[in-house]
Amino acid sequence: MNTIGVLTSGGDSPGMNAAIRAVVRNAISNGCKVLGVKRGYDGLINGQLEEMNLSSVADIIHRGGTILRTARSEEFRTEEGRMRALNVLKVFGIEGLVVIGGDGSFRGAQKLSELGIPTIGVPGTIDNDLAYTDYTIGFDTAMNTVVDAISKIRDTSASHGRANIIEVMGRHCGDIALYAGLAGGAESIIIPEVGLDIDQVCKKLIKGKNRGKLHSIIVLAEGVGGAIELGGVIEEKTGIETRATILGHIQRGGSPTAFDRILASKMGAKAVDLLLEGKGSLVVGVQGNKTFSIDIDEALSLEKKLEEDAYQLADILSI
Ligand code: F6P
Helix, strand or coil: CCEEEEEECCCCCCCHHHHHHHHHHHHHHCCCEEEEECCHHHHHHCCCEEEECHHHHCCCCCCCCCCCCCCCCCHHHCHHHHHHHHHHHHHCCCCEEEEEECHHHHHHHHHHHHCCCCEEEEEECCCCCCCCCCCCECHHHHHHHHHHHHHHHHHHHHHHCCEEEEEECCCCCCHHHHHHHHHHCCCEEECCCCCCCHHHHHHHHHHHHHCCCCCEEEEEECCCCCHHHHHHHHHHHHCCCEEEEECHHHHHCCCCCHHHHHHHHHHHHHHHHHHHCCCCCEEEEEECCEEEEEEHHHHHHCCCCCCHHHHHHHHHHCC
């Protein structure tokens, strides 16, 4: 293989730059030319590519976002869009492609593999919603951002004796809420995998108040509903003054944690190794401390399961 392409697609996540760096440097170390595709599949369709060298990825391992930029491409969902992308890949002589993104991006990678371009997916999303891998790149950083926010909100929560709801991202997956809630000592964690039991949440709040708790932190995953609406219901049912904070895109930015940088470096390099071994139609994951690869179709067919023990533990420890 002489020429490898790399793109980032979908929602950005901290650590994507570290993954791009690993792809570029491992490919160049192995004598390959690397073309960076700008703005995900949209940029691929429109031929926005440029050759990357060792310096293109200098000084980026610590930076959030993605230097290649990203997009959620509607055009690539159409057959015409994909044909245009395929044509661009052929014109630029790209023999293998690394796609860094989440499940939507992997579906695109699956399509390109079916069209004969060996494509490897690297999981880059803060959501940690891919069942086949323990972690996705960006989740750890986002979780730490939320924990930091919880600590700050806890201060003001205690000062005022209020309940504070913190709405976090994650789409249909509750991992950010669950693990940040556990790490932040939240009183209640509300996630899509379990659903909302409003009476239980209110009961816990009142019990906490009665035993002298000053602060009350409720972490709500966006997949369950909105924090502002929930705040109104809680205030009405308990009489406890309640405030809502929607953390939003703050969770998508910032310098990646060491964990995310290491994960991204390992996964990006692994993707190139797989292409050089002549493989395609795979995604890279991590289990324990080891990176591995699995067929894209299989990876996408697996259903993400809640870590029940962690959920129960958070509940027990927040009495
Ligand atoms: O998939 C990452 C994510 O941040 C989700 O947690 C969130 O629901 C969504 O993207 C937001 O997307 P956008 O930035 O396009 O509004």
